[in-house]
Amino acid sequence: xxxxxxxxAILDKFEFDVQPVGVKFLVQRPETVDRLADKMAFCxxxxxxxEGDDFYADVESHTCPAGPYVLGQADARPSFISGxxxxxxxxxxxxxxxxxxxxxxxxxxxxxxxYVAFAPLDKLAFQPDVxxxxxxxxxxxxxxxxxSYRTGRMWSSKFSSAIGCAWILVYPYLTGEPNYISTGLGHxxxxxxxFPEGLQLISIPYDVLPSLLQTLQRMPWDLPAYEPDGPEFxxxxxxxxxxxxxxx
Numbered sequence: 001x002x003x004x005x006x007x008x009a010i011l012d013k014f015e016f017d018v019q020p021v022g023v024k025f026l027v028q029r030p031e032t033v034d035r036l037a038d039k040m041a042f043c044x045x046x047x048x049x050x051e052g053d054d055f056y057a058d059v060e061s062h063t064c065p066a067g068p069y070v071l072g073q074a075d076a077r078p079s080f081i082s083g084x085x086x087x088x089x090x091x092x093x094x095x096x097x098x099x100x101x102x103x104x105x106x107x108x109x110x111x112x113x114x115y116v117a118f119a120p121l122d123k124l125a126f127q128p129d130v131x132x133x134x135x136x137x138x139x140x141x142x143x144x145x146x147x148s149y150r151t152g153r154m155w156s157s158k159f160s161s162a163i164g165c166a167w168i169l170v171y172p173y174l175t176g177e178p179n180y181i182s183t184g185l186g187h188x189x190x191x192x193x194x195f196p197e198g199l200q201l202i203s204i205p206y207d208v209l210p211s212l213l214q215t216l217q218r219m220p221w222d223l224p225a226y227e228p229d230g231p232e233f234x235x236x237x238x239x240x241x242x243x244x245x246x247x248x
Contacts, residue, residue: 002127003209010213014139016134017136023118023129023131027112029115036048036057036061038061041165042064043192044194046165046169047194050134054117054124056117058115066162066163072111086101091161092161106167129173129205130169132169132203137198144202146219151211159186171203180203184197
């Protein structure tokens with residue numbers, strides 16, 4: 001399904017402090033955005049787009065080797081994949097623990113992606129493969145509930161103590177599964193101080209995004225049970241179902 005501005009307009013209702021960011025994984029160089037002028041880590045590119053810039057990055061744009069690795073653009077260095085680097089940073093007790101990271105971190109196959117485009121919502125000129133939102137808990141509750149409102153799907157958060165960019169940017173693209181993580185977690189992201197702690201980064205893949213946007217149009221955002229008279233509302237529902245007598 002092709003999205004247009006009208007489909008995405010429902011997100012304005014959240015009044016996010018930071019704009020959602022669309023991400024596109026490409027084989028060919030995009031024509032709708034310019035190349036990133038600076039060099040930075042993959043996770044920093046997300047932050048740059050949240051600040052209002054649209055751009056694309058290639059393998060030469062990265063300063064952190066994790067980015068090209070999870071994008072399938074470079075192999076992991078021996079000191080990384082052996083676990084020596086992770087243990088040296090004190091993230092893991094020993095190299096044997098740190099090396100396990102490379103057994104499960106999501107990684108795009110070689111040759112699949114040559115460029116990655118980023119754009120905030122107000123500059124989005126392409127169909128995003130992943131839409132990333134930075135939400136407070138109240139906003140996140142609505143977004144996550146919208147994912148299960150029609151389907152009953154379980155909420156699932158996947159993350160690791162390092163190479164966090166893979167779970168935010170790559171995992172939803174590869175699997176079609178939404179993901180969310182709490183800011184303040186993950187070594188590189190925390191070390192760089194990219195996001196205020198205690199928020200939720202929510203990544204929505206393209207195959208879930210249209211349904212989510214439609215559900216947000218139809219679903220009640222403020223549930224009656226959350227209101228001051230919520231206990232009475234719950235009681236009335238139980239009475240209607242015959243679970244409790246009217247005078248209970």
